[in-house]
Amino acid sequence: MQGEQRSIEVSGRSITFHLKRADRRTLSITVEPDRRVVVTAPKEADVDLVDKRVRRRAQWIRRQQKHFESLPPPMPPRRWISGETHRYLGRQYRLKVTSAPETSVRLAGRFFDVVVPDGSDAQAVSAAMNAWYATHARAILRDRLLRMLQGSAWLRLPVPQLTVRRMRLRWGSTTAGLRVCLNVELVKMPLGCVDYVIAHELAHLKVQNHGAPFWRLLGRLYPEWERWRDRLDQQEVDSL
Ligand SMILES: [Zn+2]
Secondary structure, three states, rough: OEEEEEEEEEEOOEEHHHHHEEEEOOOEEEHHHHOEEEEEEOOOHHHHHHHHHHHHOOHHHHHHHHOOOEEEOOOOOOOOOOOOOOEEEEEEEEEEEEEOOEEEEEOOOEEEEEEOOOOOHHHHHHHHHHHHHHHHHHHHHHHHHHHHHHHHHHOOOOOEEEEEEEOEEEEEEEOOOOEEEHHHEEEHHHHHHHHHHHHHHOOOOOOOOOOHHHHHHHHHHHOOOOHHHHHHHHOOOOOO
């Protein structure tokens, strides 16, 4: 995309936006489903004026970004080499890649011990790690979901069918009030963030929109949700 990346500070938090110039007389601000903010301004518009307009729309921008509940823009791609940091349940571990015929991944102390036939083969390392993440995500996300349902049996929520898969833009989704889909990437986040997303999707089983009854139900399911949602908003996400 052509244009310029700008960042402004509004009440202690920064808003980054992509500024495009166009042959037009008015300025438009849009929030993409992946939370990116795109500002299209007249060719001759002063940047100070652009910043001012974005600042004025700050609240609206944040509301839009929340509305999409989407993942932040991804981090630069990983190199999958020894020494690189990778996460699991909010903790950082260092990759230790070695070469041997049998592929394996093991969490040992502060390390991810990865064995692949050719340690310099980044694709093999990433495939082994992603398979490991997927296995652990399935077990942990299912366990947390069942725990939350048990802990709130009095709410009589239906037991949904759970799918865990890679999603590029969202942490979770719900369909038809009986299916919950969670992003495999959640397993890299702190457990509190995992529980927030699960509670959020469970609440959607009963209330599909984000009206007051939804937030009330979410509060009963997971009283600390707000803190963990903010924490989740600050997490970096790997590019998929
Ligand atoms: Zn929602």
